[in-house]
Amino acid sequence: MRKPGSGYEPTDALRAVSGWRWVVALVALSLIAVLAEVNPDAPPMLALQNPTRLRFAFINGDNDLPTSWTCAPIRVVLDQSIATAGIEADVRAAIRDVETVSAFTFDVIGSVDHQPNEQWATESSAFGADVIYAVSSPERSELVEGEELAAANLHIVFEEPRSRFVAGAVVFNADRLEELTPGMGPMSVGAVATHETLHILGLDHVKDSRSIMTADINDGSAMIGPGDVNGLAVLDQAACDSRESTGFD
Numbered sequence: 001m002r003k004p005g006s007g008y009e010p011t012d013a014l015r016a017v018s019g020w021r022w023v024v025a026l027v028a029l030s031l032i033a034v035l036a037e038v039n040p041d042a043p044p045m046l047a048l049q050n051p052t053r054l055r056f057a058f059i060n061g062d063n064d065l066p067t068s069w070t071c072a073p074i075r076v077v078l079d080q081s082i083a084t085a086g087i088e089a090d091v092r093a094a095i096r097d098v099e100t101v102s103a104f105t106f107d108v109i110g111s112v113d114h115q116p117n118e119q120w121a122t123e124s125s126a127f128g129a130d131v132i133y134a135v136s137s138p139e140r141s142e143l144v145e146g147e148e149l150a151a152a153n154l155h156i157v158f159e160e161p162r163s164r165f166v167a168g169a170v171v172f173n174a175d176r177l178e179e180l181t182p183g184m185g186p187m188s189v190g191a192v193a194t195h196e197t198l199h200i201l202g203l204d205h206v207k208d209s210r211s212i213m214t215a216d217i218n219d220g221s222a223m224i225g226p227g228d229v230n231g232l233a234v235l236d237q238a239a240c241d242s243r244e245s246t247g248f249d
């Protein structure tokens with residue numbers, strides 16, 4: 001059932017960076033979210049201001065309190081493989097696009113020489129970063145698999161009153177990078193970078209042709225859609241309300 005070149009799915013997956021236990025948990029939660037999405041009798045996932053049902057789903061947590069980051073800017077480093085592959089401008093543009101449509105802010109610190117693997121969650125603080133973007137291959141990193149164009153990996157800390165993300169890694173598959181076109185649009189570096197960045201912020205796949213979060217890039221608009229924007233607003237609220245209520249920063 002795997003069709004090479006068919007897009008994000010199964011070329012794209014969500015995993016935590018610190019152990020396969022989280023992998024199983026995330027996959028299971030992801031499936032639950034997707035199943036809920038396709039049930040035509042299910043009520044809207046949240047009461048939205050917009051009368052149109054705007055679809056979104058979260059990686060983890062319930063719809064009222066999804067797992068998110070803290071309210072602080074998310075610190076990003078780019079492995080030098082991003083520049084070497086000639087995709088740095090598109091990755092940076094994708095991050096800026098996400099900032100434009102959400103209250104999340106990213107602090108792109110700069111370039112590092114570091115191929116991320118499952119240890120990233122414990123290494124990130126040494127780089128003063130939360131999230132790393134890299135081009136790698138299944139041979140060099142367990143964070144991307146052969147069928148994937150790219151993968152977003154999140155490390156979750158489970159604590160009360162809610163879980164939060166503490167580290168993330170976006171890894172483009174070097175073996176499939178040539179399938180992506182520069183800039184934005186279907187099967188583009190920009191669209192994949194945007195899609196993975198929204199995973200990093202906590203959005204999961206949806207079946208909505210206006211969303212960039214479709215599992216298969218060919219099923220969606222390859223542009224940030226209204227459901228994506230609404231989902232990001234909920235995630236931002238979770239991030240910032242959490243800081244106020246718990247004191248962590």
Ligand SMILES: [Zn+2]
Nearest residue numbers: 008012013215
């Ligand atoms: Zn995806």
